[in-house]
Amino acid sequence: xxxxxxxxxxxxxxxxxxxxxxxxxxPFPAAAVLGDTAASVLDDQAGMKGTLRSxxxxxxxxxxxxxSGTVVRExxxxxxxxxxxxxxxxxxxxxxxxxxxxxxxxxxxxxxxQQEGSQQPRPRRAPIAVETPGLVLYETGHMRSFHxxxxxxxxxxxxxxxxxxx
Amino acid sequence: xxxxxxLLALGSVVLMVAxxxxxxxxxxxxxxxxxxxxxxxxxxxxxxxxxxxxxGLGNFNSAVTWSASAGSISAxxxxxxxxxxxxxxxxxxxxxxxxxxxxxxxTTVTVNPTQSANNMAPIIVDAGPAGLQPPSVNVGxxxxxxxxxxxxxxxxxxxxxxxxxxxxxxxxxxxxSIPLPPANDSSGNPxxxxxxxxDGYVWGPVATADITVAGEKASNVPVQVMVPSSGSPPVPxxxxxxxxxxxxxxxxxxxxxxxxxxxxxxGLFQRDCGPACVxxxxxxxxxxxxxxxxxxxxxxxLAQQVANPVSGFGSDNNGVLVQFPSVPDGGSLTSNGxxxxxxxxxxxxxxxxxTVYPVPDTxxxxxxxxxxxxxxxxxxxFIDSGSNGFFFPDSSIPMCNGWYCPTNSPDNLTxxxxxxxxxxxxxxxxxxxxxxxxxxxNNTAFSTLxxxxxxxxxxxxxxxxxxxxxxxxxxxxxxxxxxGGPGPYFAYNLP
Numbered sequence: 001x002x003x004x005x006x007x008x009x010x011x012x013x014x015x016x017x018x019x020x021x022x023x024x025x026x027p028f029p030a031a032a033v034l035g036d037t038a039a040s041v042l043d044d045q046a047g048m049k050g051t052l053r054s055x056x057x058x059x060x061x062x063x064x065x066x067x068s069g070t071v072v073r074e075x076x077x078x079x080x081x082x083x084x085x086x087x088x089x090x091x092x093x094x095x096x097x098x099x100x101x102x103x104x105x106x107x108x109x110x111x112x113x114q115q116e117g118s119q120q121p122r123p124r125r126a127p128i129a130v131e132t133p134g135l136v137l138y139e140t141g142h143m144r145s146f147h148x149x150x151x152x153x154x155x156x157x158x159x160x161x162x163x164x165x166x
Numbered sequence: 167x168x169x170x171x172x173l174l175a176l177g178s179v180v181l182m183v184a185x186x187x188x189x190x191x192x193x194x195x196x197x198x199x200x201x202x203x204x205x206x207x208x209x210x211x212x213x214x215x216x217x218x219x220x221x222g223l224g225n226f227n228s229a230v231t232w233s234a235s236a237g238s239i240s241a242x243x244x245x246x247x248x249x250x251x252x253x254x255x256x257x258x259x260x261x262x263x264x265x266x267x268x269x270x271x272x273t274t275v276t277v278n279p280t281q282s283a284n285n286m287a288p289i290i291v292d293a294g295p296a297g298l299q300p301p302s303v304n305v306g307x308x309x310x311x312x313x314x315x316x317x318x319x320x321x322x323x324x325x326x327x328x329x330x331x332x333x334x335x336x337x338x339x340x341x342x343s344i345p346l347p348p349a350n351d352s353s354g355n356p357x358x359x360x361x362x363x364x365d366g367y368v369w370g371p372v373a374t375a376d377i378t379v380a381g382e383k384a385s386n387v388p389v390q391v392m393v394p395s396s397g398s399p400p401v402p403x404x405x406x407x408x409x410x411x412x413x414x415x416x417x418x419x420x421x422x423x424x425x426x427x428x429x430x431x432x433g434l435f436q437r438d439c440g441p442a443c444v445x446x447x448x449x450x451x452x453x454x455x456x457x458x459x460x461x462x463x464x465x466x467x468l469a470q471q472v473a474n475p476v477s478g479f480g481s482d483n484n485g486v487l488v489q490f491p492s493v494p495d496g497g498s499l500t501s502n503g504x505x506x507x508x509x510x511x512x513x514x515x516x517x518x519x520x521t522v523y524p525v526p527d528t529x530x531x532x533x534x535x536x537x538x539x540x541x542x543x544x545x546x547x548f549i550d551s552g553s554n555g556f557f558f559p560d561s562s563i564p565m566c567n568g569w570y571c572p573t574n575s576p577d578n579l580t581x582x583x584x585x586x587x588x589x590x591x592x593x594x595x596x597x598x599x600x601x602x603x604x605x606x607x608n609n610t611a612f613s614t615l616x617x618x619x620x621x622x623x624x625x626x627x628x629x630x631x632x633x634x635x636x637x638x639x640x641x642x643x644x645x646x647x648x649x650g651g652p653g654p655y656f657a658y659n660l661p
Contacts, residue, residue, distance in 0.1 A: 049448055068446040071530065088530045090442050091450050092362055094407040103411045110412020120605050121303040123568045124425055125331065125363050125552040127619040127628060128410040131565075138620035139410045140546065140557070140628060141364060142331040143431070143438060144532040147546050147626060148410070163625075 034085050034102045035152050038076045041065070047097050048072065059159050072098060075165055077157045084151030084165035092139065092146045099137075099150055106130045106137050106150070136162065194224030199271040201230075201261040203245055207276040210251045214275050216243040218261035229264035237277070247277040250513075254278050282512050284381030285482045289490070289503040291611040291631070295325040295421050302425050303610050304554035304631040306488070308505050310335065310430055312344070313376040315386045319344050320376075325427045328505055330488065330641040331550030332431035334438045334472035335377055336361070336368060336390040338418060339397065341427045346373035349388055351455050351464055358454035358461050359390050359472065360405030361438065364553070367409050368392045368418030369401045371456070377475045379430070382507050384478025388471060392418025402461050404451040429552070430475060432486045432505070434525065434533050434654035435644055437471040441528075444468060477643060482508030484646035485653055487515045488551055492636030492661055495576055495599060497609030501635065509640055509657075510649035520638055520659040521592065522650040523585035533654065537627035538590075539581040546626040547583065549639060549656045553630030556596060556616035569601030569617040576614055581627065585655065592660060596633065611635070636661035 033040045041063045045052045050067030060083070061076045070089035077083045087093045096103050109132045127140035128148075139148035149165050156162070203216040216239065220228045232239045235258040239245045245259055255277040263269040287308045294302030306328040312335070313320035321344045323337065349372040351357040357372040370393040377384045395401050395416045409415050417423045431438065439452050443466050453471070455464035476483055490503035506515045523535045525548070537547035539558060555569070563570045563577060570577075576597040584590040599614035613635040619626050633639070637660075642653030650657055 068448060068450045069442045070450075090439075090530075090532070091452065092408045092410065094404065095410060096407040099411065106411030119300055120567055120569075120601075121300050121554075123365065123557070123617050124302075124305060124554045125329070125365060125550070126554060126568075126617060126630065127364055127557045127626065128412060129565075129568070129618040129620075130412055137411065139364065140620045140626040142533060142548055142550055142628075143333060143361075143433065144435065144440065144442075145530060145534055145546065145548075146362070146364075147530075147620060149620065 033074060033082050033097070034099045034150055035155065036082050036100060038063075038080050038082065040082060040100075041074050041076070044072065044074065044098060047094065059157050060164075073166070075151075075160075077155060079157075081155050083155035083157065083160075084149065086149040086166045088145075088147045090144050090146070092148065102135050102150065102152070105132070105135055109135070194222060194226035194265070196220065196222040196226055196263045196266040196269040199230060199261055199263050199269045201259060201271040201273050203259055203273055203275050206274070207278065208247055209278050209280045210247050211249050211280065212247055214245045214247075216245050216259050216261070216273070218243070218271060220263060222265075227263075227265040230261040231264055233260045233262070234258070234275075245275055247275075250280075251277070252279055283479075283481060285507040285512055286514065287380040287505040287507075289328055289488070289505050291490075291501040291503070293610050294425055295427055298422060298425060301610060303605075304612055304615055305425060306490075306503060306505075306551055306631060306634075307426065308379060308430065310428065311378040312337070312346070312389070313378070314344055314346060315374055315376050323427050327426035327429040327552060328488065329429050329431045329550070329552030330433050330486065330639075331548065331552045332361075332363070332429070332438065333433045333435045333474035334390060334431045335375070335387065335428060335475055336392050336418065336431070336472070337428040338421050338424050338426075339370060339391050339393045340420060342391060346375050346389070346391065348373050349470065351453070351466060351470065353455055353457070353464075356399075356456040357466065357470065358399055358456045360402065360408070360451055360454065361390065362408045363417070365410065366414030366417035367405060368424075369395075369405055369416055370397070370418065371399075372453075372470070372472060377478070379475065379505070380507070382476075382479045382482060384473075384475045387473050387475055387478050390472050392424070394419030399456050399461050402451070402454060404463060405454075408451060431552075432474060432476050433641055434527070436474050436477040437468050438473075439466075439471050440468070443471060474643065476507055479507060482511045482515070483643075484511065484648050485509040485640060485642035488634055488639045488641075490635045490637070493611050493613050495597065495614055497604055497607065497612040497614070499609055499611075501611035503634070509642055517640065517648075517650050517657055518638065518659060520640060520650075520657040522655050522657045523583055523591065524587050524651065524655040526586055527644045527654050534626075535586060535656065536584045537581050537629075538584065539579070539627060542625070544625045544627045547629070548626070549629040549633065549641070549658070551631050551634060551639070553628050554615070554632075555612075555630045556598065556632045557619040557626075557628035557630060558616065559619050559625055563598065565618055566600075566602055569615065570598050571600040571602050572598055575600040575603065594660075
């Protein structure tokens with residue numbers, strides 16, 4: 001059933017990224033996004049009620065979802081995994097949906113850091129930076145302009161720089 | 167035969183009241199010229215409209231020429247006082263008959279010095295509201311008085327954080343002791359708001375207040391009352407889900423979580439959300455329609471949105487100047503600065519030697535300029551007194567609990583900022599000291615405190631309060647004219 005569902009959603013993606021769709025008709029779980037399959041891009045598109053644009057630059061496919069005041073870009077490896085996401089616009093996206101289980105991982109990493117420095121003053125209205133072996137996440141900006149990126153270093157294809165994820 | 171002509175100097179309209187006869191008769195005489203100006207008393211920089219009455223015999227010419235002993239006067243009699251002055255001035259305005267230069271009328275206009283509003287609110291950087299733990303660092307606080315609109319039911323709130331990175335007054339609900347009237351949306355339901363800051367969000371109803379800071383007052387201003395997650399109405403999931411992982415979550419719920427009793431956003435924009443909340447479909451998760459059944463995103467008009475209080479002032483409303491003295495490396499126990507309202511509106515808020523850095527007012531880069539640092543370009547950069555340090559990407563500096571702790575401290579650095587007009591300012595020098603060392607003192611004001619920000623091409627340099635010490639830093643409001651051009655822009659000088 002799962003495979004059929006994924007194959008069905010694949011048909012909605014542009015033909016030129018068919019290769020990554022075929023690859024993901026392997027037993028990946030469907031849901032959420034970062035670290036997940038290309039199919040989850042469509043879950044995000046539905047959740048954001050946005051329009052989708054996809055670009056294949058050979059080393060990865062970038063899917064761009066635009067909705068009210070926010071642009072989200074999701075980066076899919078040739079192996080069919082979403083290895084990075086980036087966002088910009090007047091409002092941050094629904095990060096719980098976009099990051100899936102990695103939201104909790106980033107949350108825990110930062111809480112641990114904050115506990116270690118709990119007697120110290122903390123950054124206020126300052127950029128978020130989370131760097132762990134399994135996840136890198138940044139968000140910066142101010143009222144009317146937010147920018148952020150998150151990626152899983154182990155899933156980033158060879159030849160792709162972190163700065164490409166934007 | 168008498169003719170009476172009255173010259174009303176409104177534009178070039180000349181009213182001639184003729185008592186019959188032809189207009190081509192030969193001889194004519196001017197008998198008198200009188201003039202008057204309304205209003206007869208004005209301030210420096212203002213105008214007064216003058217008119218002349220010419221009386222004569224025959225088919226006389228009713229035209230006059232205007233002159234003034236100070237200031238200037240147009241051919242139509244519009245008197246303009248000198249732009250500024252410290253003492254009252256009596257100006258003689260003369261209307262002279264064009265036909266007979268010996269016939270003239272005079273009147274006096276009194277020009278008074280402007281009764282300027284006190285536009286200076288003292289700022290203090292200290293440990294924050296009483297009992298705050300851990301103590302606040304690098305946050306500037308002012309005192310603000312709010313009133314139930316149109317009444318003397320007022321409350322003065324201290325330790326209101328000054329934020330040039332946002333717009334609008336937001337008050338922690340537990341601090342509020344007066345019954346501000348709640349604002350309703352177009353459906354007649356209570357209006358709620360979710361506002362996402364960089365490291366968390368605030369949630370709560372919109373209310374209306376009169377706001378007074380120093381000698382400046384804004385009336386009937388929409389403000390936000392920030393409520394805890396246990397409060398009412400409950401925080402919608404579409405609000406809390408914008409919290410970045412590891413962010414502070416609902417940080418407006420208490421004074422301790424917020425680090426201030428309130429926050430006054432005096433930034434680039436007149437309203438907090440702007441056009442994006444007026445007609446987007448679906449509405450963004452920013453303003454909420456809150457019937458008893460629960461809150462859902464809704465569109466609101468600009469007038470319903472939480473407003474920059476400065477935009478509501480009667481004068482000095484085109485921006486702000488934040489001034490701090492320099493502090494030594496290692497920091498100071500406290501620092502006393504000024505929040506000065508207006509740019510170029512009084513003698514104390516001129517741009518002087520500051521460089522203007524224009525920023526876009528719309529798009530994904532609204533409010534951003536470009537910082538060039540370490541050989542890279544950072545196109546999402548901004549100045550923000552509400553951020554409590556320099557936040558920028560530099561992988562060569564070790565991090566420590568969200569701050570930078572350089573091994574060789576101080577780490578002396580330079581950067582160049584460039585506005586959206588493509589013009590670069592002079593090189594900006596700054597230093598980063600080891601945050602652990604800084605925090606080992608009781609100091610609260612640091613010009614050398616910094617931490618990490620986003621790396622790579624999609625990157626940002628956040629010039630927070632560390633940057634403000636020893637400088638004049640201006641934030642000009644969108645669509646307002648200033649001597650440095652229209653806002654929005656940032657401007658600052660070298661220390």
